[in-house]
Amino acid sequence: MIPTLYWQDDVVMILDQRKLPARTTFIACRDMKRVIYCIKTLAVRGAPAIGVAAAMGLVLAAKAVKLKDPAKWAERFRAQAEVMRAARPTAVNLGWAVDRMLALVAGAPEDPAERLALLRRESEMMLAEDVAINRAMGRHGAKLVPKRATILTHCNAGSLATGGYGTALGVVRAAAEAGKQIKVIADETRPLLQGARLTAWEMVDEGIPVAVAVDGAVGALMSKGLVDLCVVGADRIAANGDVANKIGTFNVALQARRHGVPFYVAAPLSTVDMDTPSGDLIPIEERDPAEVLAFAGSRAAPGAEALNPAFDVTPNDLVSAIITEVGVLRPPFNRSLAAAKAQSLT
């Protein structure tokens, strides 16, 4: 699988996911501003991938702050970190990564070279950790998958949304690696088609049969018994288990409940936000109406406006289980999430 992002000397190379699947190109980021551009435009996207990109961007920011006084340096770095934090509001991994880098700086050596090396190593560790976490999550989730199963997923929670291997698609990969006969239905996921462009691309690359369906087909497909289970990713999970994920996920969960299809969420514990009690308090990103109004060369009627929330919130009572790197968490989620977070350092 092509890397989502990586260090090349002192440059952050980011795979431009806006161009996939037609073209595989990377954006060379030499400063934090360029990394923020990639996050805002969804050149890099997906909660864990955004977190790693933010950490790498802050390494570039640290290098650019030339103040010699350690206190003044730290003050300027903190200001830059808050600019990075504001890049996108919903995925909690962005803030989690910023806080992780800020905590490191608080106890870092005053020597600029040593401090920079420490931050660089932390960003590299975050990338490597994410892949290991996704593989562990995949192993836990694969146990929920029947020997022959058609898995419906929404948006892209794959290798491209993470440091590698994926969360929801990590479960798919692990099930296939365990010898299970897996087929995937990928919701196209309007408006930016992360499903049709990215999930389908990943599954074809893996040799896992995949069929793209329009978002509105979910109910009909389930009513025909064509879906055995759903596995989706998450951008933020509130303390009570409410799940913010790509717009349309709530509809998938409602249809799954209507048709008796298990609905699983796969996410690392870093996506669980115990400081947000419930889903109604999760900030939902509203994106440019132009993403909705123009599509594949056609346009909505001139004069029409558009509503373009990038995420929705699935109430916890529609979630069968939350698959994490420490295991499969069952309701009541306020208790199982709290216990898992207490055992983890994230």
Ligand SMILES: CSC[C@H]1O[C@H](OP(=O)(O)O)[C@H](O)[C@@H]1O
């Ligand atoms: C593994 S998190 C993936 C998550 O992020 C996506 O949103 P976006 O493409 O806007 O970054 C979507 O909600 C995915 O489930």
